[in-house]
Amino acid sequence: xxxxxxxxxxxxxxxxxxxxVARYRAAGHWRGETFPGFLRERAERHADDIAVxxxxxxxxxxxxxxEAGRIGAGLLALGLQPGERVLVQLGxxxxxxxxxxxxxxxxxxxxxxxxxxxxxxxxxxxxxxxxSAYISTDVHEGxxxxxxxxxxxxxxxxxRHVLIDGDAAEFVALDSLQGDRSQLPADPDPQSVAFLQxxxxxxxxSKLIPRTHDDYIYSFRASNEICGIDRDSVYxxxxxxxxxxxxxxxxxxxxxxxxxxxxxxxxxxxxxxxPLIAREKVTCCGLVPPLALLWAQAAATSKHDLxxxxxxxxxxxxxxxxxxxxxxxxxxxxxxQVFGMAEGLVNYTRLDDPQELIVAxxxxxxxxxxxxxxxxxxxxxxxxxxxxxxxxxxxxxxRGYHNDAAANARSFTDDGFYRTGDRVQQLPGGYLVxxxxxxxHINRAGEKISAEEIEDHLLAxxxxxxxxxxxxxxxxxxxxSCAFVIQQGEAxxxxxxxxxxxxxxxxxxxxxxxxxxxxxxxxxAVGKISxxxxxxxxxxxxxxxxxxxx
Ligand code: OOB
Numbered sequence: 001x002x003x004x005x006x007x008x009x010x011x012x013x014x015x016x017x018x019x020x021v022a023r024y025r026a027a028g029h030w031r032g033e034t035f036p037g038f039l040r041e042r043a044e045r046h047a048d049d050i051a052v053x054x055x056x057x058x059x060x061x062x063x064x065x066x067e068a069g070r071i072g073a074g075l076l077a078l079g080l081q082p083g084e085r086v087l088v089q090l091g092x093x094x095x096x097x098x099x100x101x102x103x104x105x106x107x108x109x110x111x112x113x114x115x116x117x118x119x120x121x122x123x124x125x126x127x128x129x130x131x132s133a134y135i136s137t138d139v140h141e142g143x144x145x146x147x148x149x150x151x152x153x154x155x156x157x158x159x160r161h162v163l164i165d166g167d168a169a170e171f172v173a174l175d176s177l178q179g180d181r182s183q184l185p186a187d188p189d190p191q192s193v194a195f196l197q198x199x200x201x202x203x204x205x206s207k208l209i210p211r212t213h214d215d216y217i218y219s220f221r222a223s224n225e226i227c228g229i230d231r232d233s234v235y236x237x238x239x240x241x242x243x244x245x246x247x248x249x250x251x252x253x254x255x256x257x258x259x260x261x262x263x264x265x266x267x268x269x270x271x272x273x274x275p276l277i278a279r280e281k282v283t284c285c286g287l288v289p290p291l292a293l294l295w296a297q298a299a300a301t302s303k304h305d306l307x308x309x310x311x312x313x314x315x316x317x318x319x320x321x322x323x324x325x326x327x328x329x330x331x332x333x334x335x336x337q338v339f340g341m342a343e344g345l346v347n348y349t350r351l352d353d354p355q356e357l358i359v360a361x362x363x364x365x366x367x368x369x370x371x372x373x374x375x376x377x378x379x380x381x382x383x384x385x386x387x388x389x390x391x392x393x394x395x396x397x398x399r400g401y402h403n404d405a406a407a408n409a410r411s412f413t414d415d416g417f418y419r420t421g422d423r424v425q426q427l428p429g430g431y432l433v434x435x436x437x438x439x440x441h442i443n444r445a446g447e448k449i450s451a452e453e454i455e456d457h458l459l460a461x462x463x464x465x466x467x468x469x470x471x472x473x474x475x476x477x478x479x480x481s482c483a484f485v486i487q488q489g490e491a492x493x494x495x496x497x498x499x500x501x502x503x504x505x506x507x508x509x510x511x512x513x514x515x516x517x518x519x520x521x522x523x524x525a526v527g528k529i530s531x532x533x534x535x536x537x538x539x540x541x542x543x544x545x546x547x548x549x550x
Contacts, residue, residue, distance in 0.1 A: 005081055005107070008083040008188070010399075013399075014408075016395075024369060031214070032190045034188055035217070038217065039068065040065060047062035048061075049061050049231075051064045051262060053280060054092065055266070059094055064097070069102070069181050070178065072104075072105035072179075073106070073181045073184055074102075075103070075106050076106050077177075077178065077179030077180065080106070082188075084109070084132045085109045086110055086135060087122065087133070088100060088112055088136075089115060089134070089148075091141075091241075091266070093264060096241050097241070097252065103195075109129075112195065112197055115140050115240055116240075116447075116509055118505040119151045119155065121206065123152060124206070125198065130158060131159055132159065132160050135162075135165070138167045146168075190212070192212060193210040196208040196402055197209040197342045198342065199342055199448075204456075207402070207404050209398055210400075211398070218396050219344070219396040223251075231260055233260040233284060235262050235283070238273050238285055238287060239286065239288065239446070243316075249338055249340050261280070263276055268291050278305045282308055283311065285311075285312060286338065288315070288316040289446075292327045293330075295330070297330060299332075311333060314337055315339055315446075316446030318478065321360055335358055336363075337349045337361065339432060346396075347364050349362075349431075360433070363432065364430040367394055370393075371393045372390065372426070372432075375389050376389070385425060388423065388425075389423060390423070391418065391419055392418055399416050400412060422438075423438055442480070442481045443471070443478060444480060444509055444513075445478055446478075451468070454481065455531075458483060461492070463492040464492075464497075469482070469535070472513075472543070480514065483516070484521070485516070485518070486521065494515040494517075498515065
């Protein structure tokens with residue numbers, strides 16, 4: 001029997017200790033606000049102000065609240081219980097925002113998949129989150145998500161409900177949801193889990209990140225102040241809305257919290273975004289470095305008026321100083337570097353920082369209560385200004401992943417610091433310069449790919465004896481993925497192996513950009529060295545042989 005309400009509190013060992021809770025409350029970081037609470041308040045105060053613009057749809061704050069109530073009540077009427085998890089995979093549409101607001105109103109817990117995710121990832125998220133429902137769209141960028149829904153239900157039968165935005169086929173149409181609003185629950189406990197975000201993941205499959213109402217709302221309320229978001233702002237979501245950066249740094253949640261206007265772009269390129277900037281007088285937008293460079297280049301010849309854009313934020317991957325200068329020159333607005341992670345900690349350069357500092361670093365933490373440690377391999381602090389591993393703890397950084405004891409043992413210190421995996425240098429004033437990563441993942445234009453996850457896929461092919469996946473510097477993407485493969489049995493060519501990878505049902509960005517066949521790994525002590533060292537040696541040798549970037 002399903003209990004009438006599923007518990008969505010954090011497990012005890014992942015809650016912040018009482019002393020820190022008291023400190024964060026006393027400092028005014030945690031104010032006991034909740035998603036339904038602030039959305040209701042905005043709907044009451046600014047009912048007629050436009051909250052969301054997407055394509056031809058314009059939703060006022062009043063309409064957004066109403067639509068969220070319809071969706072939330074409709075989901076409860078289907079038999080879902082507050083606290084149950086719901087996998088959401090929608091593109092940059094008004095439905096994405098009204099759906100997650102609807103889930104919040106019903107006390108349901110969204111799990112945010114990216115539109116690029118496929119059956120392998122969705123099945124993993126659904127299992128890990130014990131999701132009861134999947135909400136998606138009919139067709140997104142030519143891909144039929146109803147087929148994905150069928151595969152998901154076959155693979156994970158616990159996903160009892162499928163709701164589709166658009167032509168629902170045999171599933172329930174999102175548009176058809178109706179229910180009794182009086183059945184919507186009271187506002188949740190601010191310390192409970194509001195949603196599960198997906199980690200970039202450096203080892204194996206993505207982990208799920210539980211974020212609470214109190215901690216997440218603090219992160220975007222404080223971000224608003226740092227990024228200059230107020231009621232007059234117009235925030236453009238150009239990256240996939242499910243990503244933590246456009247969601248909360250300050251993102252569309254920050255904008256909604258401020259009573260500002262959110263504009264969703266169907267794609268991140270200048271073709272889609274520039275007309276929207278001109279039409280809606282966009283003031284702020286966040287991008288990954290390759291896109292920022294593309295925008296800066298396209299702006300020179302664009303016929304669209306981009307003069308409303310005050311702040312362009314760049315994050316998700318390293319923006320080197322030379323590229324930062326090109327962005328500033330090309331767009332003529334204030335550049336803000338953003339170094340954040342879905343697990344919590346977000347660093348910003350401040351809008352009034354001197355330009356030499358903005359181009360040279362990735363910002364400093366949001367909060368005076370963000371604790372930052374830069375340590376060596378043995379967790380001892382490095383000398384001031386030296387490069388080391390970044391560990392952090394604070395009022396919006398998680399204390400553990402959802403349902404993943406092994407990852408938690410690896411990723412958190414005994415006193416609750418998160419091991420970010422990033423190597424940084426700390427400048428005076430707490431500004432951080434990202435110097436790379438300790439872990440083995442590829443940061444492909446802001447999309448994080450775990451080497452281990454891709455190696456596991458390659459090893460499932462009968463012709464692959466062994467595989468090692470590494471990152472290679474790339475002028476456009478920042479990094480791209482390269483798989484070194486030792487063959488066995490029947491020979492296979494790179495395009496066929498890539499096509500086979502795609503056919504396994506995983507996000508296209510995870511298919512190796514490059515496959516290099518080798519006879520052996522030919523390192524001095526295979527078997528005696530770790531996978532990590534093996535990858536490092538292969539990468540170094542390859543870069544030496546090819547002159548660095550091939
Ligand atoms: C953002 O979040 P995630 O969870 O996709 O990825 C986090 C990782 C960081 O640990 C770091 O390795 C890398 O992405 N990263 C950067 C960076 N911003 C993120 N590396 C160098 N320079 C930067 N500016 O990517 C994310 C979340 C919130 C706001 C912004 C980005």
